[in-house]
Amino acid sequence: MKTSVVLILFLCCCCQISLAQPTSVKLENIKVDAPFEMPEITIPNFANLPNYDIRNYGAIAGDKEKITHAIETAIEKATQQGGTVVIPTGEWLTKKIHLKSNVNLHISEGATLLFSADPKDYLPAVFSTWEGLECYNYSPLIYAFGIKNIAITGKGTIKAQMDVWRKWFPRPQAHMESIKNLYNWAQDGVPVENRNMVNDTSNLRPQFVQFNRCENILIEDIKIRNSPFWTVHLYLSKNIVVRNIDVYAHGHNNDGIDPEMSQNILIENCVFDQGDDAVAIKSGRNPEGWRLQTPSKNIVIRNCTMKDGHQLLAIGSELSGGIENILVENCEAGVGAKLMHLLFIKTNERMGGYVKNVYFKNIKAHDLRDGILGIDTDVLYQWRTLVPTRIKKTTPIQNVYLENIVTTNGKFISKINGNPSEPVKNILLKNVQLENASEDKNQHKFVEGFQIQ
Template sequence: MIDIKKRDSLRTLGLSTCALGLLSAAGCQTSPAATAGYVKADQARWQQADDIIAGIARTDFPNRDFPVTEFGGKGDGKTDNTDAVARAITACADAGGGRVVIPAGRFNTGPVHLKSNVNLHLEKRAVLSFYTDPERYLPAVLTRWEGVELMGYSPLIYALEQENIAVTGEGILEGNGSNSEWWPWKGKWKNTAWELDPETDQSNTRNPLFQMAEEGVPVSERRFEKNFLRPPFFQPYRCKRVLIEGVTIRNSPFWLVNPVLCEDVVVRGVQCVSHGPNSDGCDPESCNRVLIEKCLFDTGDDCIALKSGRNNDGRRLNTPIQNVVIQDCQMRAGHGGVVIGSEISGGARNIFARRCHMSSPVLDRGVRIKTNSVRGGLIENINVRDIVIGQVKDVFVINFYYEEGDKGDYLPEVRDLHISNMVVDNAERVFHLRGFERAPISGVTLHNVNIKHAKELGTLENVSSIEIKGVFLNGEPLSL
């Protein structure tokens, strides 16, 4: 059932903002198309984004440097610098904070655990190269894997319950994931061993970690004798005031930037380049007040995915991803540009994305929401504007049938999704919107959107209402 409200469709695409000149170059023409009421509401929404940015508590470090070379480190590409980096971090923290400096050179290391008031700084031409031997990432730490807590491999860079921490600089963080290291573990969770009744062991069809979470096994007991759950690259856990800026992250075992249950996070100017399986670029989970800006994403999975926990484990923590601003980013390869879900059981609210450019022959989706009735989650106040997309497969995706589909009792709900001022050069499909008959998709508005060329309209299934205004497809006003 589709009830399309069309108001004053225009022959020209009226855009209120041509940010960074991108929309102007793509064919933006200013026009007084929007009503005064819409303009006022739009201004109020985006003032909220500015207020979120202004309210983020920022990192601040003393002007002291602790070069790892003064603690036994050598950038010769041969030396194991794990202990040298740890000694420098401890000395920096004990002195009250400052920068732990990785100078030019190739510094091999195992996991790096940050402490409060420490800025891990990579100078230009510095490479911090991480070993791929899984045993180096033990003993197990409290972590989250695809939205479920466990005691697992340490992330490559990790911090637990620290404050005022950073990773900065012009250097490279090299994860060394490849077709022979880390990445072949994809799908091998079926071989992750834990104690089960042999008569009821379902590990051949269900992820054992997810099964433990559904059964309420305490997190401290979610340990595995044989573990094929790849660690993320950078994961601050329950931290406050976090900054990652300037660095290039390459070839991650798993997700690249993955703050979990953090407050006041800034991800700025980071180059995320990793084409392995599950190489999500930036996945904040259950965080509050997050700014992601001026980043490049060229990834093997979602460029940015906002998450809040999977199924019962997400409902147990009951912490949404909220107050997030994404701006001035570039998305190339990936499963999705700006994505919410699929681990979204804690909900998402107050999400803003603006002035981004997306394009790649292998970019699957522009704006994507994925969930189901096992995940559930309330997704509300989502705002996307001033987006230029060159080439993409699907422009807009809201899929309630992701993975398990409609097999649970937790109906997903999307409220107040506003998309405006978007230009798309070339797409295969405009829509892939699939709601449930018992929970249709509603509350979606598309204003001032120009899809210059698309092969087909796509799928609209169980969509109760979409409001469109100034939306064009293949040079004609969109009619549904």
């Protein structure tokens, strides 16, 4: 018995010593100008730290098992005091990658990190989400949970193979029943560890990159090609810079970047070519957002280009934790983009939460399928008939400012469908131009304080 106690104490002490090891990762603070109080953003700097080339740990091109093992080993080495895991030039086929603190995953120029098409390579299930509801699901292809000082950098490419995920795009009855169960479990307060969505019929596709409950994050320069689901999911995380990335993902639900219940974020100089929204800001669905009580806020998006997709910026529809202090500036939707809206705020009678202090300025676009600004408080998608409304919570929406917007073709400048019991308040359009409108330029229901200058 004494021997066992001594051994346990020894192991505990070793763990404490290991956890207490100093890291050499330097932190730098980024100042960002915004029309609201914007904290400095802390991100890691991996300059002058060791490199861990996966070839030195047994990676052989074409051998998925050895490559996966080599990446895991290199991450274990790098996390100890900080360092960069290098994916060298060439194509490297891998299973899931789980990052650890103080690690920079660097995709070298000319390198492609190609992710397996086999869903079994993303098991066991991890703590993740599906459309604003927490659950255990297939691991995101690149996943980080509860860590800090992390980066994905380099001028190479990360790419998803879509053979199986594409087959999961449709929403057959079995899939709908599964998400119905998930919704009801969340409503009933079922613990997340009991919400396992991996089975033969749910087919909930994983995110490509997910930072879950992390802080001090840099994503820089990489190209992303294809995605099973949302492309970059920033969940319950803070202090994030995403810059100079190039995203092409034209599958179902292929948003470019989804900040959800995350704070202090800069997204700049990025190119989006999407099957869905370029950036979609969210904050949990119904009871999840109410339970976690963490708004998405202090988010700046600037100098980005949208080549194709639905919205330049979508807010919602999952916004039950609230969304505030958002700035989008100096962005452009190029010829042929044919977006639905430039800014679309969407919610419904079940969401609650709030939206306030949204600034949208210096934006150029060409052809819009709908209009510049859309606000709709009755967007329910499949949930309208899938489950009944249990609790009604409307969403206050106020303080939305658009300035210096120039668009060539579209249906309208603004279309606002407010809630009669919670009108949309304080909307200002200043120098917002639509050259060719096919409908009335401003179409409003239940709006208070709308101004045009």
